[in-house]
Amino acid sequence: MTDRAAKKKAVHARLMSLEESELAAAIAHYEAYMADSHLSDRETHDNDDMAIARENADLAHAFEAPVQTHHGKIDAIENTDWSLSDTVGPGAVVSFGGRNFVVCVSTQRFEVDGETYMGISTQSPIYQAMAGLKEGETFTHNGKDVEIESVL
Numbered sequence: 001m002t003d004r005a006a007k008k009k010a011v012h013a014r015l016m017s018l019e020e021s022e023l024a025a026a027i028a029h030y031e032a033y034m035a036d037s038h039l040s041d042r043e044t045h046d047n048d049d050m051a052i053a054r055e056n057a058d059l060a061h062a063f064e065a066p067v068q069t070h071h072g073k074i075d076a077i078e079n080t081d082w083s084l085s086d087t088v089g090p091g092a093v094v095s096f097g098g099r100n101f102v103v104c105v106s107t108q109r110f111e112v113d114g115e116t117y118m119g120i121s122t123q124s125p126i127y128q129a130m131a132g133l134k135e136g137e138t139f140t141h142n143g144k145d146v147e148i149e150s151v152l
Contacts, residue, residue: 005084007113008152011093012082014112015102015119019077023070030067073105080104086151088130090122093152096130103127 001009080091088094092103100117107119120127130139130148138147 002084004152008082008084008093010112011102011117011152012077014110014117015104015107016074016077018107018110019070019073019105023067023074026066026070030064073107076105084152086134088127088133088148088151093117093150094130095149095151096146097149101126 082091085092088103090103094101094103100115102117102119103122105119106121106124109116109118111117122131126141129141130146133139133148133151135148135151138145140146
């Protein structure tokens, strides 16, 4: 395996790990609030107990959207072609302006082998500006010309 392929494989693995962690956290929040929303059949409950249970049910449902979002991101990561590429497209790792981006889904910043990366979606304006370009080509973003330093 080449250094480029190993680097891309490591970035892909970290991206998937990041989203799996985010999904697990969202599920844990959802389940915790759902558990707290159920009243026991063996106890008598006052209005405060019922209000707290209802509030916890509402909070649990608020965490349902992030669960679905992270499921969708994992689906996108799993269904993206991660082979080496010399063109900016889904699954590409792109560097410009001293920063590294992974084209697939939007993420927070993450580290791989001492380098910082951030996921961007194919709907993002910056991706739209550079889609289909190759290393050394330029695109305009926020009124500035930007040169693509590398594409994996």
